[in-house]
Amino acid sequence: MIIVHHLGISQSDRIVWLMEELGLPYELKWYDRGPDFLAPAEYRALHPAGTAPIIEDGDLVMAESTAIVEYISQRHGEGRLSVPVASPDYPHYLYWMQFNNNLQAALFIKRSSQAAADPAAAQQNPIFVTMSRRVDGLYVALERRLGEAAYLGGADFSCADIMSAFNLTSLAGLGARVVDDSLPNTKAYLQRIVSRPAYQKAMAIAGPRASKPL
Amino acid sequence: MIIVHHLGISQSDRIVWLMEELGLPYELKWYDRGPDFLAPAEYRALHPAGTAPIIEDGDLVMAESTAIVEYISQRHGEGRLSVPVASPDYPHYLYWMQFNNNLQAALFIKRSSQAAADPAAAQQNPIFVTMSRRVDGLYVALERRLGEAAYLGGADFSCADIMSAFNLTSLAGLGARVVDDSLPNTKAYLQRIVSRPAYQKAMAIAGPRASKPL
Numbered sequence: 001m002i003i004v005h006h007l008g009i010s011q012s013d014r015i016v017w018l019m020e021e022l023g024l025p026y027e028l029k030w031y032d033r034g035p036d037f038l039a040p041a042e043y044r045a046l047h048p049a050g051t052a053p054i055i056e057d058g059d060l061v062m063a064e065s066t067a068i069v070e071y072i073s074q075r076h077g078e079g080r081l082s083v084p085v086a087s088p089d090y091p092h093y094l095y096w097m098q099f100n101n102n103l104q105a106a107l108f109i110k111r112s113s114q115a116a117a118d119p120a121a122a123q124q125n126p127i128f129v130t131m132s133r134r135v136d137g138l139y140v141a142l143e144r145r146l147g148e149a150a151y152l153g154g155a156d157f158s159c160a161d162i163m164s165a166f167n168l169t170s171l172a173g174l175g176a177r178v179v180d181d182s183l184p185n186t187k188a189y190l191q192r193i194v195s196r197p198a199y200q201k202a203m204a205i206a207g208p209r210a211s212k213p214l
Numbered sequence: 215m216i217i218v219h220h221l222g223i224s225q226s227d228r229i230v231w232l233m234e235e236l237g238l239p240y241e242l243k244w245y246d247r248g249p250d251f252l253a254p255a256e257y258r259a260l261h262p263a264g265t266a267p268i269i270e271d272g273d274l275v276m277a278e279s280t281a282i283v284e285y286i287s288q289r290h291g292e293g294r295l296s297v298p299v300a301s302p303d304y305p306h307y308l309y310w311m312q313f314n315n316n317l318q319a320a321l322f323i324k325r326s327s328q329a330a331a332d333p334a335a336a337q338q339n340p341i342f343v344t345m346s347r348r349v350d351g352l353y354v355a356l357e358r359r360l361g362e363a364a365y366l367g368g369a370d371f372s373c374a375d376i377m378s379a380f381n382l383t384s385l386a387g388l389g390a391r392v393v394d395d396s397l398p399n400t401k402a403y404l405q406r407i408v409s410r411p412a413y414q415k416a417m418a419i420a421g422p423r424a425s426k427p428l
Contacts, residue, residue, distance in 0.1 A: 037340055048351035048358070049316070050344075060305055064316065067308035074299045085288045091274055094281035101312070102263070102278065105319035112326025112341075126251055127326075130264075137262035144262070 002072065003027045003056040005046055007039050009208050011065055011100075011166050012053030017202035018069055018162050022077040028205065030212040066097055069159045081159045089154035092145065096152035096160035099138065103167050106134040107174045139177055139186075146185035150192070157196070165193050170208060216286065217241045217270040219260055221253050223422050225279055225314075225380050226267030231416035232283055232376050236291040242419065244426040280311055283373045295373045303368035306359065310366035310374035313352065317381050320348040321388045353391055353400075360399035364406070371410070379407050384422060 004019065004026050006012045010033075019026045031043040044050040047063040054063050055072070062068055073081045083093035110131035114122045122128045145152060152160040168179050168190050179186050193199060204210060218233065218240050220226045224247075233240045245257040258264040261277040268277050269286070276282055287295045297307035324345035328336045336342040359366060366374040382393050382404050393400050407413060418424060 038344060044347070048354035050347055050351050051316075057305075062305050062309060064309050064312050066312050067305065070308055071305045075304070079299075085293075090289070091271075091276050091281065091285045094285055095276060095278050098278045098280050098315070101315040101319065102265075105315065105322065108319065108323045109326055112323055130252060133258070133264055137258075137264050140262035 001025050001027055002076070003029055005029050005031065005043065005052075005054040005056070006206050007043055007052035008032045008210075008212065010052040013202060013206040013208070013210075014065060014162050014166060015053045015055060015068060015072075016206040017199055018072055018081070018159070020198035020202045020205075021081060021157075021162070021196075022072070024072070024076055028213075030206075032212055066101060066163060069162055070097070073159050081157070081162070083153045083158055083160075087154065089149070092149070093153040093158060093160050096145070097163055099142070099152070099160075100163045100167055103135070103138050103176070104171070104174070106131045106138065107171065107176060110135055111175050135175070139183065143183050143185050146189045151189070161193060165190070165199070169194070215239050215241055216290070217243055219243050219245065219257065219266075219268040219270070220420050221257055221266035222246045222424075222426065224266040227416060227420040227422070227424075228279060228376050228380060229267045229269060229282060229286075230420040231413055232286055232295070232373070234412035234416045234419075235295060235371075235376070235410075236286070238286075238290055242427075244420075246426055280315060280377060283376055284311070287373050295371070295376070297367045297372055297374075301368065303363070306363070307367040307372060307374050310359065311377055313356070313366070313374075314377045314381055317349070317352050317390070318385070318388070320345045320352065321385065321390060324349055325389050349389070353397065357397050357399050360403045365403070375407060379404070379413070383408070 004015045006016065006028055008030065016028065031040055034040055039050060039052065046054045047061055049063050051063050053065060053068060054061065055068050062071065070082065073079060083089050110128060113125050113128040113131065149155060151157050152164055167176060168186065172178055179190050181187065218229045220230065220242055222244065230242065245254055248254055253264060253266065260268045261275055263277050265277050267279060267282060268275065269282050276285065284296065287293060297303050324342060327339050327342040327345065363369060365371050366378055381390060382400065386392055391397065393404050395401065
């Protein structure tokens, strides 16, 4: 049985969501952040990179959301939430599986490069300019994709949606756009996503407002 | 035939390398950076995210290295440089396909959060502390993996190596570790990588010291 090492208030809630979507059994191990908001030493000891989520599957200890989600879908979910190589949606699926990494890196770098200088100086900083353009462009691509397909991986819900939803619900503090009427396709999509029973169950178990079971 | 839209001095050289490894025909379209080191408007018009590399394959315009490399390997290379789902190396392959995104995000955020404050203050910044730990841990994981397997995806060279090499050869300016005797497994691995004829050919065509063909 897969063990999901869950760090409270982190993106590791998406692994719980995936397990609920696939109807797979799992054991949840909960770790609270320290008063400094960092992961505790016990969590960091699980994998050298110290990122959340981490899973254990027999002898395998695995980190990195994108990798974990694809691994579980393919090895334990019969590829049911992955898009097959032969599908016309395959390149889109691969692209949107990376949206999470791409958007978060761009938001973080944009914010850090802005904080380093006054607002006028930031506009002269090529890193800030590049990342601002990239963030804006990622939302253009997102809104366009969701005008062409109901889900990021095509007509059906897939791992690409599991990878991406957190970026639309929980990253306003990092400078992510609020999904409102200025992004109509994305807004309708997000409504479909958060209405899913497996999403709601996972958020109750491990979402940002959940807490360690007694 | 695939068109590789190559931005000079960028990670898009890895697509040329992949095409050379697979022995596939391609058309190279070269774009020089502007005097501000940013991608030119003509390049940014290819895809909303404006990242390099970008490929065209018939009607498809695709961005994002990780996605492009897997797409070309699976759709045009018979999966020859991918690791199959049933292989014991499959989870490792998935993990190391993300090393490029993970290391670069951590290096960039670390540098930006350090630049924002004096060195002593950086040690009190949870983002700086987290990213410093993450960068250090990624090299621990890398050195460990290359003590277990000749290549990141297992005994054989794969797309995971194509995704990762740039991080070991070309990112010292961003704070990446120099691959020296302190990383013996990684050093021996990098020697194997840069000795490959397809790597050398691709670097001559599109590497950081190459320039736009006349």
